[in-house]
Amino acid sequence: MNADDHEIPIPEESDSSDLDDDSGIRRSRAELDAMIERLWSAAQAHRGLLEQLHERVAQIEAREDADTEHLARWLAFPAPPAAEDLECEGETPLFTIAHFVAYYNEVYVGRPGSRAVAIPDCWLDHPGLLAEIATLTYTWRAAHLGKRANPRDAQHWHDRWRPAFAERLVSEWTHPHCLTDTHKPVGAASLPDRYTLES
Structure with missing residues (x-):
């Protein structure tokens, strides 16, 4: 068969x-x-x-x-304005970063002689500093704002991200002149940011 x-x-x-x-x-x-x-x-x-x-x-x-209405319970001060807020529609992330710099300088400056110094006004003229402030800004927002914010991330930000940033701020990104007087070029030359280029 x-x-x-x-x-x-x-x-x-x-x-x-x-x-x-x-x-x-x-x-x-x-x-x-x-x-x-x-x-x-x-x-x-x-x-x-x-x-x-x-x-x-x-x-x-x-x-x-x-939405800044979802502020973390542990956040003692109002969050700085940001391009991501509904009332700031049309702004770029530089708006968010600039307001975070002002917030940082109001909240996180330490005692005289410590590494916790204010971010200098010339932060836009230091590419490495701008790059790090950008991530510092958005990690702070992720740890403190919105539904996914949690105290563990907020404490990690304070314990790891901020102190390491403060160390690099005084040792790598700026000239001592920038921190006490006026801007003095050091390291990488100033670069145009992509938000200004897109405008």
């Missing part, structure tokens, strides 16, 4: 109208193709709606994270 002895007959295309579904209704090939086309169109429409819903949920979550 070989495979040829048990061949299963394959119906010709013209015989497809003779097939019955479970309800006993006969469907032609054209009817089935039309049904598949309608189902495909409906699936595509639902896919578009789902994408819109996912986008809307992401926007709501982003607003909730940026």
